[in-house]
Amino acid sequence: DGGITQSPKYLFRKEGQNVTLSCEQNLNHDAMYWYRQDPGQGLRLIYYSQIVNDFQKGDIAEGYSVSREKKESFPLTVTSAQKNPTAFYLCASSITGTGRNQPQHFGDGTRLSIL
Amino acid sequence: AQSVAQPEDQVNVAEGNPLTVKCTYSVSGNPYLFWYVQYPNRGLQFLLKYITGDNLVKGSYGFEAEFNKSQTSFHLKKPSALVSDSALYFCAVRDNSGYSTLTFGKGTMLLVSP
Numbered sequence: 001d002g003g004i005t006q007s008p009k010y011l012f013r014k015e016g017q018n019v020t021l022s023c024e025q026n027l028n029h030d031a032m033y034w035y036r037q038d039p040g041q042g043l044r045l046i047y048y049s050q051i052v053n054d055f056q057k058g059d060i061a062e063g064y065s066v067s068r069e070k071k072e073s074f075p076l077t078v079t080s081a082q083k084n085p086t087a088f089y090l091c092a093s094s095i096t097g098t099g100r101n102q103p104q105h106f107g108d109g110t111r112l113s114i115l
Numbered sequence: 116a117q118s119v120a121q122p123e124d125q126v127n128v129a130e131g132n133p134l135t136v137k138c139t140y141s142v143s144g145n146p147y148l149f150w151y152v153q154y155p156n157r158g159l160q161f162l163l164k165y166i167t168g169d170n171l172v173k174g175s176y177g178f179e180a181e182f183n184k185s186q187t188s189f190h191l192k193k194p195s196a197l198v199s200d201s202a203l204y205f206c207a208v209r210d211n212s213g214y215s216t217l218t219f220g221k222g223t224m225l226l227v228s229p
Contacts, residue, residue, distance in 0.1 A: 033216075
């Protein structure tokens with residue numbers, strides 16, 4: 001079955017450490033997204049990518065970095081500059097272009113906590 | 116800038132009763148509107164969308180939503196609630212130009228009691 005796989009499901013970060021969250025999709029979607037979810041705040045966009053080797057900052061990109069070297073993969077690195085990284089991170093993908101009215105498909109998330 | 120408001124943090128309804136989860140939006144141009152549902156520790160699942168055409172949209176699991184352009188609303192409804200409908204519901208909007216980024220509301224927790 002096609003879908004989005006996020007790993008790991010739970011992740012712990014030490015002070016001063018960078019950690020990378022994995023997101024892989026086999027839906028052949030061009031666009032991929034990273035969101036951060038905090039209780040009572042909905043989803044906030046961190047980064048998105050419309051095509052391989054290109055990505056744009058979302059609303060809360062500070063302290064995060066991404067890469068898009070393959071269509072299927074869009075890893076997110078939470079750097080030590082992100083002072084409040086504890087959250088639930090969701091990856092999504094969608095068709096772009098004329099498919100702008102198509103829904104985004106979501107993975108099951110990674111929960112990041114600070115040790 | 117586009118925005119979504121979900122005015123209720125929580126909606127409580129008894130099983131078998133109709134339910135409504137409210138959503139209002141602000142966007143330049145014509146909106147694309149979506150409803151998603153999230154169960155604990157899971158990702159979001161798509162329920163339904165409004166793009167154009169009929170103002171009453173039918174979606175998954177018996178849910179429907181009514182688009183009202185004059186009131187800029189897109190309320191989610193179901194005629195008869197189930198306990199299994201208890202979850203977090205998100206409304207989202209995207210404008211019909213430019214990049215495909217969604218703006219989400221803060222979410223409404225729906226609790227259906229037996």
